Amino acid sequence: MRHILSVLLENESGALARVVGLFAQRGYNIDSLTVAATEDPTISRLTLVTRGDDQVIEQITKQLHKLIEVVKLADLSESAHIERELMMVKVKTTAEQREEVKRCADIFRGQIIDITANTYTIQVVGTSDKLEAFIQALNGTQILETVRSGVSGISRGERTLSL
Amino acid sequence: MTSQNTQPELLSGGAMLIRALADEGVEYVYGYPGGAVLHIYDAMFQQHQVKHVLVRHEQAATHMADAYARASGKAGVVLVTSGPGATNAVTGIATAYMDSIPMVVICGQVMSHLIGDDAFQETDMLGISRPIVKHNMSVRRPEDIPYLVKKAFYIAQSGRPGPVVLDIPKDMTIPSQKFPYEYPKDIKLRSYNPNAKGHPGQIKKALTTLLAAKKPVLYSGGGVILGQASEELTTLARKLNIPVTNTLMGLGAYPASDPQFIGMLGMHGSYEANQVMHNADVIFAVGARFDDRVTNATKKFCPNATIIHIDIDPASISKTVNAHIPIVGLVKPVLQEMLQQLEKNQGQLDQQALGHWWQQIQQWREVHGGRYEQSAAHLKPQAVIEAVHRHTKGDAYVTSDVGQHQMFAAQYYKFDKPNRWINSGGLGTMGFGLPAAMGVKLHYPEAEVVCVTGEGSIQMNIQELSTCKQYGLNVKIINLNNGYLGMVKQWQDMNYDSRYSSSYMDSLPDFVKLAEAYGHVGIRVTKAEELEPALERAFALKDKLVFLDIHVDPTEHVYPMQIPGGAMNEMFLSKTERT
Numbered sequence: 105m106r107h108i109l110s111v112l113l114e115n116e117s118g119a120l121a122r123v124v125g126l127f128a129q130r131g132y133n134i135d136s137l138t139v140a141a142t143e144d145p146t147i148s149r150l151t152l153v154t155r156g157d158d159q160v161i162e163q164i165t166k167q168l169h170k171l172i173e174v175v176k177l178a179d180l181s182e183s184a185h186i187e188r189e190l191m192m193v194k195v196k197t198t199a200e201q202r203e204e205v206k207r208c209a210d211i212f213r214g215q216i217i218d219i220t221a222n223t224y225t226i227q228v229v230g231t232s233d234k235l236e237a238f239i240q241a242l243n244g245t246q247i248l249e250t251v252r253s254g255v256s257g258i259s260r261g262e263r264t265l266s267l
Numbered sequence: 268m269t270s271q272n273t274q275p276e277l278l279s280g281g282a283m284l285i286r287a288l289a290d291e292g293v294e295y296v297y298g299y300p301g302g303a304v305l306h307i308y309d310a311m312f313q314q315h316q317v318k319h320v321l322v323r324h325e326q327a328a329t330h331m332a333d334a335y336a337r338a339s340g341k342a343g344v345v346l347v348t349s350g351p352g353a354t355n356a357v358t359g360i361a362t363a364y365m366d367s368i369p370m371v372v373i374c375g376q377v378m379s380h381l382i383g384d385d386a387f388q389e390t391d392m393l394g395i396s397r398p399i400v401k402h403n404m405s406v407r408r409p410e411d412i413p414y415l416v417k418k419a420f421y422i423a424q425s426g427r428p429g430p431v432v433l434d435i436p437k438d439m440t441i442p443s444q445k446f447p448y449e450y451p452k453d454i455k456l457r458s459y460n461p462n463a464k465g466h467p468g469q470i471k472k473a474l475t476t477l478l479a480a481k482k483p484v485l486y487s488g489g490g491v492i493l494g495q496a497s498e499e500l501t502t503l504a505r506k507l508n509i510p511v512t513n514t515l516m517g518l519g520a521y522p523a524s525d526p527q528f529i530g531m532l533g534m535h536g537s538y539e540a541n542q543v544m545h546n547a548d549v550i551f552a553v554g555a556r557f558d559d560r561v562t563n564a565t566k567k568f569c570p571n572a573t574i575i576h577i578d579i580d581p582a583s584i585s586k587t588v589n590a591h592i593p594i595v596g597l598v599k600p601v602l603q604e605m606l607q608q609l610e611k612n613q614g615q616l617d618q619q620a621l622g623h624w625w626q627q628i629q630q631w632r633e634v635h636g637g638r639y640e641q642s643a644a645h646l647k648p649q650a651v652i653e654a655v656h657r658h659t660k661g662d663a664y665v666t667s668d669v670g671q672h673q674m675f676a677a678q679y680y681k682f683d684k685p686n687r688w689i690n691s692g693g694l695g696t697m698g699f700g701l702p703a704a705m706g707v708k709l710h711y712p713e714a715e716v717v718c719v720t721g722e723g724s725i726q727m728n729i730q731e732l733s734t735c736k737q738y739g740l741n742v743k744i745i746n747l748n749n750g751y752l753g754m755v756k757q758w759q760d761m762n763y764d765s766r767y768s769s770s771y772m773d774s775l776p777d778f779v780k781l782a783e784a785y786g787h788v789g790i791r792v793t794k795a796e797e798l799e800p801a802l803e804r805a806f807a808l809k810d811k812l813v814f815l816d817i818h819v820d821p822t823e824h825v826y827p828m829q830i831p832g833g834a835m836n837e838m839f840l841s842k843t844e845r846t
Contacts, residue, residue: 166582
């Protein structure tokens, strides 16, 4: 099963390497990983998407907790949460395709953030499923490049992950 | 007005490091100098509180520190230079990590401005050691050194102990750059706060389950020794009159000569211990981690047992075998709480059921009973260990290397006290035994320290015979010489039709002459009748290192041996018998 883990980490050099190393050493999967400092510059927040049965996920969270620099962590998938991912797609657009691609972007609430005579660069934000659906919808258009931010997540309601 | 003596003293980074070690109560540092640590070595030279032991290879320094920690419970300290000094220490760090041994390893590093340039003797020690340490840190500012030393010891020694590496670039220790020195009294980390006490509700539940058992067993491991909880464990086991088995790492936590002790369990465990485990209805696991060398096939592991598991590391609970009643906490306070609760409710096990259980155990004891083949032609390694036990009155510190001799020592040297059996259980590091014996002997010069080894393992760190001479470390080396890498050969006998691929040690040195060349005493034993007088002489030579090169039966195997892929109680009992 897919799980989204949110980890508060001391913002120190080497801390991220420890998290990534743990997954490599113990043979766990990483589907995506994002990390940046929080409003408190001494703390980074990392969102990690992984897969595994309950026993594997339990081991992953326990092993993460053991890392000295991990301050707190939560499995967002255990309760109501919001997840978002940002994608930028650069597509080749012939004169006759431009309207169609624009319409498609609109349907997905995407924005065209850069244009040239022959290309559009489109930004789409949403769940990972939505981004994949957008790529499917571009069927017939030549994709030159895609870049995805990886998933960020936060729990719904008043529940927070903070110090 | 503040008087002058309350002003913190100004010290260089190197001097602060050594002073911090002294303030931490460190008596010995094991190491090897080199370019990146010259400032530190110079600071070491100018004081007398912390003493340095110069080994002949950095791996030995780590094993000495490790064994000191195993015998004393306090972190051992290693000092090595950058590059090859640090990489040579890697095996020893991994050895300590696998057995949860507290250790602080100080590694030199090239100057900060050279890091990343592939400078001379530069290696990314933080990167290399990351998977084999509890934590590692680098010094960025010399004034942080006292805090980082405190932090290193705190992390190494608290919770589930482990090695901590402190990487120090050379420019952090420049003698002319001085900073006010103050050693922190204690330390708090927001991200690390090991839970020591254990949940009282879980402890109550565990006790109720244990008291309702008809076929209980207490299975204890290295955590009891690390947690200094041998006394509590013994008291509880005796109060309940339940059988006790120890893991390889836990030997000595419960006295082997006690009638409730049923021997070591696992791959080369006793027949009765493995039977008791397999047939138990409640397994009370204390500071043990259900290692694959204990459980055999986990799918077939102890099918009828309710498992209670005390461990300080939550990640060790339900990792390989599901625990029904987990208790996260240090073994000592948890057992104390359990004893108190037991005192209060005056609970007892069903005595009739327990009686039947002990009758059954008695029958299992008679099946194998640690017997081994006798031979007229050869000296038996098991007999040597039994003789060593007699000559040391069962009271020696015994270190071992890895292989058949290690298993024979574990099976036949009956340890009655904790911290006496010192071996590399998790990593299985050949070359551990001699430096380990040295680390113990240095701190306990009056104690009898015996290194049980083989002709394969001893050659992995034999250069340390020179260190032994320099520091007068008069250990006794029992070299069970069978001319083969015995455990490899045993597996080749059992699984590869005796094709001895690279397991024969040709061109062995004359160990007697070798010991003499290093300035020690060497004695060769080739016949059974020579053993007693040789041991007599060796242990009488108190102020000499004696190397006993004892030629033993090259065909011997270690039994019992669990059948791979089977349940706990499926074992080979000899070359011709199996369950």
